[in-house]
Amino acid sequence: MVKVTVPATSANVGAGFDALGLAVSMHNTVTMEECGRIDILASDGTLIPTGPGNLVYRSAKAVFDQLGQPLKGIRIRQENPIPMARGLGSSSACIVAGILGANALLGSPLTRRQMLTLATSIEGHPDNVAPAMLGGFVTSVYDEGQVYSVRKPIDQELAFAAFIPNFKLLTEKARAALPKTVDRADAVYNLSRAALATAAFCDGDYELLKVATKDALHQQYRLPLIPGGERVFEIAWDLGAYAVYISGAGPTIMAVVHRDNSDFFGRAEELLAQTPETLAFSLRRMLADNTGAVVE
Numbered sequence: 001m002v003k004v005t006v007p008a009t010s011a012n013v014g015a016g017f018d019a020l021g022l023a024v025s026m027h028n029t030v031t032m033e034e035c036g037r038i039d040i041l042a043s044d045g046t047l048i049p050t051g052p053g054n055l056v057y058r059s060a061k062a063v064f065d066q067l068g069q070p071l072k073g074i075r076i077r078q079e080n081p082i083p084m085a086r087g088l089g090s091s092s093a094c095i096v097a098g099i100l101g102a103n104a105l106l107g108s109p110l111t112r113r114q115m116l117t118l119a120t121s122i123e124g125h126p127d128n129v130a131p132a133m134l135g136g137f138v139t140s141v142y143d144e145g146q147v148y149s150v151r152k153p154i155d156q157e158l159a160f161a162a163f164i165p166n167f168k169l170l171t172e173k174a175r176a177a178l179p180k181t182v183d184r185a186d187a188v189y190n191l192s193r194a195a196l197a198t199a200a201f202c203d204g205d206y207e208l209l210k211v212a213t214k215d216a217l218h219q220q221y222r223l224p225l226i227p228g229g230e231r232v233f234e235i236a237w238d239l240g241a242y243a244v245y246i247s248g249a250g251p252t253i254m255a256v257v258h259r260d261n262s263d264f265f266g267r268a269e270e271l272l273a274q275t276p277e278t279l280a281f282s283l284r285r286m287l288a289d290n291t292g293a294v295v296e
């Protein structure tokens, strides 16, 4: 039996649409062993598909198929603390768990690059699966079916404030809200900031993040799908966040704060409670996960 632990991830980091992502300290756990049938359960009672449509199963099966190995059946037990359809990489965590677990069951024939490429082909973009697998802050390019990623550990002086609403936003809906084409000025706006944000994380120059995480490609179209989201942005900025952005496709709003900003969390909770719209949000404090997925 193998056990895989995979962190939650926060993609885009503002301007880095489909490219940047970081891993945080919230984890799904999956145990997996071959058996004669498909036997899938969530041991924490979360609602998941228990047939061949299950994402952990489909991802594991993709590994068996790629290697030409038959898969008669598999026993999967999932614990899913990462909330689903909230922009915290729950589907990527399932994909990475399935791929790493199946690879371990087969004697670890695949390289990290091969597994990352397979995970990206299932997810469609690398910005969650790469940090889920590698940990830390990761910048990725998906080029002609290959993923190229560089990871950098995140400074432990940073903390992450996830404002998680009690409603879901499906990634397909949040992507459908985006225009099909972009102006050159908006493209330049984002590519320059995505590069600056990467350099800022690498150099530890967090004051740059305020400018570097601004975005012209997706957040303005998605905020209307997140009632109370604009107020959450205001709250986090007013309390001294380095960066505030929609986590992945939303609806979670992520703030990057200094670990010693002790007022931030208490004050933010008070302010959330003062407006009916922001009552839907609960606040979760996390640190970076610099380890990524672990197979035991």
Ligand code: HSE
Pocket (backbone or CB within 6 Å): 011, 012, 017, 018, 019, 125, 127, 128, 171, 174, 175, 218, 248, 249
């Ligand atoms: N980069 C993706 C998006 C992340 O913003 O749609 C969600 O999977």
